[in-house]
Amino acid sequence: MDVRRRGRGRRPAAEVRDDILTAAGKLLIDEGMAAFTIERVALEAGASKTTIYKWWRSKGALALDGYFHAVESTLAFPDTGDIEADLSSQVRAFVHLLTETPAGRVIAELAGQAQTDPDLATALRERYTVPRRRLAVEVMERARSRGQLRGDVDFEVVVDQLWGACYHRLLLPAEPLNDQFAVELVRNVLRGIRA
Amino acid sequence: MDVRRRGRGRRPAAEVRDDILTAAGKLLIDEGMAAFTIERVALEAGASKTTIYKWWRSKGALALDGYFHAVESTLAFPDTGDIEADLSSQVRAFVHLLTETPAGRVIAELAGQAQTDPDLATALRERYTVPRRRLAVEVMERARSRGQLRGDVDFEVVVDQLWGACYHRLLLPAEPLNDQFAVELVRNVLRGIRA
Amino acid sequence: MDVRRRGRGRRPAAEVRDDILTAAGKLLIDEGMAAFTIERVALEAGASKTTIYKWWRSKGALALDGYFHAVESTLAFPDTGDIEADLSSQVRAFVHLLTETPAGRVIAELAGQAQTDPDLATALRERYTVPRRRLAVEVMERARSRGQLRGDVDFEVVVDQLWGACYHRLLLPAEPLNDQFAVELVRNVLRGIRA
Amino acid sequence: MDVRRRGRGRRPAAEVRDDILTAAGKLLIDEGMAAFTIERVALEAGASKTTIYKWWRSKGALALDGYFHAVESTLAFPDTGDIEADLSSQVRAFVHLLTETPAGRVIAELAGQAQTDPDLATALRERYTVPRRRLAVEVMERARSRGQLRGDVDFEVVVDQLWGACYHRLLLPAEPLNDQFAVELVRNVLRGIRA
DNA sequence: GACTAAACGAGACGGTACGTCACGTCTTGGG
DNA sequence: CCCAAGACGTGACGTACCGTCTCGTTTAGTC
Numbered sequence: 001m002d003v004r005r006r007g008r009g010r011r012p013a014a015e016v017r018d019d020i021l022t023a024a025g026k027l028l029i030d031e032g033m034a035a036f037t038i039e040r041v042a043l044e045a046g047a048s049k050t051t052i053y054k055w056w057r058s059k060g061a062l063a064l065d066g067y068f069h070a071v072e073s074t075l076a077f078p079d080t081g082d083i084e085a086d087l088s089s090q091v092r093a094f095v096h097l098l099t100e101t102p103a104g105r106v107i108a109e110l111a112g113q114a115q116t117d118p119d120l121a122t123a124l125r126e127r128y129t130v131p132r133r134r135l136a137v138e139v140m141e142r143a144r145s146r147g148q149l150r151g152d153v154d155f156e157v158v159v160d161q162l163w164g165a166c167y168h169r170l171l172l173p174a175e176p177l178n179d180q181f182a183v184e185l186v187r188n189v190l191r192g193i194r195a
Numbered sequence: 196m197d198v199r200r201r202g203r204g205r206r207p208a209a210e211v212r213d214d215i216l217t218a219a220g221k222l223l224i225d226e227g228m229a230a231f232t233i234e235r236v237a238l239e240a241g242a243s244k245t246t247i248y249k250w251w252r253s254k255g256a257l258a259l260d261g262y263f264h265a266v267e268s269t270l271a272f273p274d275t276g277d278i279e280a281d282l283s284s285q286v287r288a289f290v291h292l293l294t295e296t297p298a299g300r301v302i303a304e305l306a307g308q309a310q311t312d313p314d315l316a317t318a319l320r321e322r323y324t325v326p327r328r329r330l331a332v333e334v335m336e337r338a339r340s341r342g343q344l345r346g347d348v349d350f351e352v353v354v355d356q357l358w359g360a361c362y363h364r365l366l367l368p369a370e371p372l373n374d375q376f377a378v379e380l381v382r383n384v385l386r387g388i389r390a
Numbered sequence: 391m392d393v394r395r396r397g398r399g400r401r402p403a404a405e406v407r408d409d410i411l412t413a414a415g416k417l418l419i420d421e422g423m424a425a426f427t428i429e430r431v432a433l434e435a436g437a438s439k440t441t442i443y444k445w446w447r448s449k450g451a452l453a454l455d456g457y458f459h460a461v462e463s464t465l466a467f468p469d470t471g472d473i474e475a476d477l478s479s480q481v482r483a484f485v486h487l488l489t490e491t492p493a494g495r496v497i498a499e500l501a502g503q504a505q506t507d508p509d510l511a512t513a514l515r516e517r518y519t520v521p522r523r524r525l526a527v528e529v530m531e532r533a534r535s536r537g538q539l540r541g542d543v544d545f546e547v548v549v550d551q552l553w554g555a556c557y558h559r560l561l562l563p564a565e566p567l568n569d570q571f572a573v574e575l576v577r578n579v580l581r582g583i584r585a
Numbered sequence: 586m587d588v589r590r591r592g593r594g595r596r597p598a599a600e601v602r603d604d605i606l607t608a609a610g611k612l613l614i615d616e617g618m619a620a621f622t623i624e625r626v627a628l629e630a631g632a633s634k635t636t637i638y639k640w641w642r643s644k645g646a647l648a649l650d651g652y653f654h655a656v657e658s659t660l661a662f663p664d665t666g667d668i669e670a671d672l673s674s675q676v677r678a679f680v681h682l683l684t685e686t687p688a689g690r691v692i693a694e695l696a697g698q699a700q701t702d703p704d705l706a707t708a709l710r711e712r713y714t715v716p717r718r719r720l721a722v723e724v725m726e727r728a729r730s731r732g733q734l735r736g737d738v739d740f741e742v743v744v745d746q747l748w749g750a751c752y753h754r755l756l757l758p759a760e761p762l763n764d765q766f767a768v769e770l771v772r773n774v775l776r777g778i779r780a
Numbered sequence: 781g782a783c784t785a786a787a788c789g790a791g792a793c794g795g796t797a798c799g800t801c802a803c804g805t806c807t808t809g810g811g
Numbered sequence: 812c813c814c815a816a817g818a819c820g821t822g823a824c825g826t827a828c829c830g831t832c833t834c835g836t837t838t839a840g841t842c
Contacts, residue, residue, distance in 0.1 A: 011793060011833085034311045039823055048794045053825065108310045111366055115307025116229045121368075129369045156370045157360070157379045164363025165355035171306055171366060173316075174324045175351045184352045192387030211815090234802055243815045248804070401819060402807075424701045429797055438820045443799065498700045501756055505697030506619045511758075519759045546760045547750070547769045554753025555745035561696055561756060563706075564714045565741045574742045582777030596788060596838080624828055633789045638830070 020045040020052060024066025029102045033109035036063055060113045060120025064127070067106055077135040083143035084194070088186045090136070091162055095182040098170050108170050133159050144195075153193045161189050215240040215247060219261025224297045228304035231258055255308045255315025259322070262301055272330040278338030279389070283381045285331070286357055290377040293365050303365050328354050339390075348388045356384050410435040410442060414456025419492045423499035426453055450503045450510025454517070457496055467525040473533030474580055480526070481552055482572040488560050489567055498560050523549050534585075543583045551579050605630040605637060609651025614687045618694035621648055645698045645705025649712070652691055662720040668728035669779070673771045675721070676747055680767040683755055693755050718744050729780075738778045746774050 023045035028036050038059050042049045056062040080086055098104035114121040133156065140155040149155075165185050169177035218240035223231050233254050237244045251257040275281055293299035309316040328351065335350040344350075360380050364372035413435035418426050428449050432439045446452040470476055488494035504511040523546065530545040539545075555575050559567035608630035613621050623644050627634045641647040665671055683689035699706040718741065725740040734740075750770050754762035 013792070016793070032311070037823060038825090042794095046794080048792095049825080050795085050827090051793065054792075112307035112310025115304045115366065116227070124367070125369055129367045133369055153383060154379050157376060157383060160360035160363045160370075160376075161356045161380065161383060164360040165352070166359075167367065168355045168359025168362050171310065172319070172324045172362065174320055174328055175355075181352060181355075184349050185356065188348060188352060188356060188387045189383070190387070192383045192385070232802060233804090237816095243817070244804080245806090245815065245817090249814095254803095403818070406819075422701070427797060428799090432820095436820085438822095439799080440801085440821090441819065444818080502697035502700030505694045505756065506617070514757070515759055519757045523759055543773060544769050547766060547773060550750035550753045550760075550766075551746045551770065551773060554750040555742070556749075557753050557757065558745045558749025561700065562709070562714045562752065564710055564718055565745075571742060571745075574739050575746065578738060578742060578746060578774070578777045580777070582773045582775070598787080601788075622828060623830090627789095631789080633791080634830080635790090635832085636788065639787090644829095 016045075016047055016051060017055065018069075020047050020055075020062075021066050021069035023047075024062050025070030026066075028063050028066050028106055028109075029070060032105060033063065033113055038062065041066075056119075058117050058119040060110070060117035061123050063113065064110055064120060064123050067110065068127070071103065075131065075135065077139055079139050079142060081146070083140065083146075083148045084186075084190055086139060086143075087136075087162065087190065088183070091166065091186050092179055092182040094163065095166055095177060095179060098166065099177055104170060111167070111171060132163075136163070147195055150193055150195050158189065158193055162186065211240075211242055211246060212250065213264075215242050215250075215257075216261050216264035218242075219257050220265030221261075223258050223261050223301055223304075224265060227300060228258065228308055233257065236261075253312050253314040255305070255312035256318050258308070259305055259315060259318050262305065263322070266298065270326065270330065272334055274334050274337060276341070278335065278341075278343045279381075279385055281334060281338075282331075282357065282385065283378070286361065286381050287374055287377040289358065290361055290372060290374060293361065294372055299365060306362070306366060327358075331358070342390055344388055345390050353384065353388055357381065406435075406437055406441060407445065408459075410437050410445075410452075411456050411459035413437075414452050415460030416456075418453050418456050418496055418499075419460060422495060423453065423503055428452065431456075448507050448509040450500070450507035451513050453503065454500055454510060454513050457500065458517070461493065465521065465525065467529055469529050469532060471536070473530065473536075473538045474576075474584070476529060476533075477526075477552065477580065478573070478576045481556065481576050482569055484553065485556055485567060485569060485572040488556065494560060501557070501561060522553075526553070537585055539583055540585050548579060548583055552576065601630075601632055601636060602640065603654075605632050605640075605647075606651050606654035608632075609647050610655030611651075613648050613651050613691055613694075614655060617690060618648065618698055623647065626651075643702050643704040645695070645702035646708050648698065649695055649705060649708050652695065653712070656688065660716065660720065662724055664724050664727060666731070668725065668731075668733045669771075669775055671724060671728075672721075672747065672775065673768070676751065676771050677764055677767040679748065680751055680762060680764060683751065684762055689755060696752070696756060717748075721748070732780055734778055735780050743774065743778055747771065 020041060024036075024041045027040055027044060036059060038049055038052055041047075041062065042052055052062065056065065077090060078086060098107065110120065110124060114124050136159050137155045140149055140158065143149045144151065144155075162185065166177065166182070169175060169181065175181070215236060219231075219236045222235055222239060231254065233244055233247055236242075236257065237247055247257065251260065272285060273281060293302065305315065305319060309319050331354050332350045335344055335353060338344045339346065339348075339350075357380065361372065361377070364370060364376065370376070410431060414426075414431045417430055417434060426449060428439055428442055431437075431452065432442055442452065446455065467480060468476055488497065500510065500514060504514050526549050527545045530539055530548060533539045534541065534545075552575065556567065556572070559565060559571065565571070605626060609621075609626045612625055612629060621644065623634055623637055626632075626647065627637055637647065641650065662675060663671060683692065695705065695709060699709050721744050722740045725734055725743060728734045729736060729740075747770065751762065751767070754760060754766065760766070
């Protein structure tokens, strides 16, 4: 027997919030951003639109939270001491994530939505873009202190060379995004920045 | 008596088409993709929605056409014989276009919309992405034949390193997109691909 | 098989309008003003809310139209030459209508809604109250010209004495509204106005 | 420092009740029934909805209590011994109340709301309609015992003729509700019931 | 004079309906 | 007779209240 469905009064906020995020993440991954509406999320979460609007300022912001709730992203960036191997494995893993899991389409759609959804743009920058950039930059800075990378290179630019190139093939597709691309990309970039 | 309100009968297709594209371009540039609706374009073009739906399969496709109609893009890529100077000037000009003209926001919003609009995605690839990539690749191939660039580099990858990095800062903003970035970017990339 | 449900495009305005009024009238009579929402009417008419809002400015105005559409009111006021018999039969018929048919509750609810719905108030005055008052006044004026009623009486006031008394027992119920009341009412009033 | 905002704990019931009624009366008189919501009353009374729902079964019932709390109606019906003068002054005073004070609109809106609010209807009957009818009937009965009014007249019907006529012009406006109307009304009615 | 128990405020909750907007489809009437 | 004008059904938007319920706080009444 169902212990839920307790009438119409208040439910614990955390419980409702979890239901909403679970429904949002599932809907986003299963059907994509085009089918992602606040109405649908409310319906499938058994929540009310009012509640959703109280906590999220736009459907993009809700979608992002739903995605994070679904994937429990770990955000690990190993530092083995060999920067070339580390960058290579990270970029290749990223390409794998974008192409072999639903994350590719979801990230693309979130980035797309962010172009016209300021709330999502802000959330995406603060909770996705900036932390990931920082990890990569830190690893490269440690490699520089070990003498593996040139001293006159702005690693923020390198981040755009590596990950930006991948996003380019994801968001403005023309050439294939695959492991071979990742390998050649890293090789080209490293040739320009190694000490 | 009102000289507008030209009745409901047929007008020459070319004239109507031009009105629609002009209205679409103006609306896209003036108010952005969020305000860009087929309804608005029809209203401001003095055309009917039927006519628009007859010629464009999605609002994204219409927006793209409207943008091209508005900017009459030339798509020149000078080949002075000095590949380093040419790449540098092209990338810097591109960054300037993205940041100092309305084109930046428009391109970002079109690319964003394309993530959930297959018709726009197709049109964008065929009429924007692919031709621009080809130009850059051709210039680099000529430079290689002059012995200026390495023989073992896939220039398609280099395109992603250069322009993809710029799009990255446009679409997933975190670090500034400016001339200094362009200069450092080109320097890093060239160091990895020059002969 | 159902011949309706013809897709989403336009339907003839008259057909849609008729569906809406029929649904509105039925809903009003069957379930009353409390259950009468534009959403319900749209649903049961198979019409869209947009269409309803295009033609009616408030739910009260729609309800009134729906009521008239349902009852095809005839608005007859016989003039047999005997004013006392005519007034009596009219008032008694009115009381019968209010108490023995759904009209009583419907009229009460419409009058109630009109207190906070200016559009309904206007429509009710122009299409219900005023014409009905005029009929009664005209009959009494003819009776006066036949010498049956006093010359110094304002028949508009008499209308309020007769029908207003009935509405009073309908809208602010305390004493029963029935045939005996109608008879005594008419007797009292006539005693004060007959020549 | 703010002396209000006394925390959330318990307050004396009488104090809370008074705040609620005061806020309800003010809101009803200032903005009318359309703006009268339990949410608004709770907000402006500094009370919680829970408390309101504990004491009133519908917003109509609350509105009625708020109105009585605001006007402290006296419900006097002088009996000078001259029934004709007394009825005239009472009806004229009633018309004055309805037209020259906020009471007219408020009473109209309460009566209107009562058509779809059973709790309000009951309260209105018991606390407003019935007592006022009784006063008038009693005065007329005393006049009859003094030989001023006919013996065969049901004074309950006379009440509807007099006050019902006024409510008619209030609730279903078509002809003006003013002193002249009151005077003619009383004259017509008295002519039919005086001994 | 501490200690409950009740009543309070606050306000989130699931809902319903609101009135609006844009979508993509379809009928109609004007040129 | 074709097709531009625009009304249609659909569905999502974001908001306002509804009546219910949880929670933490404060007072009033008991020991």
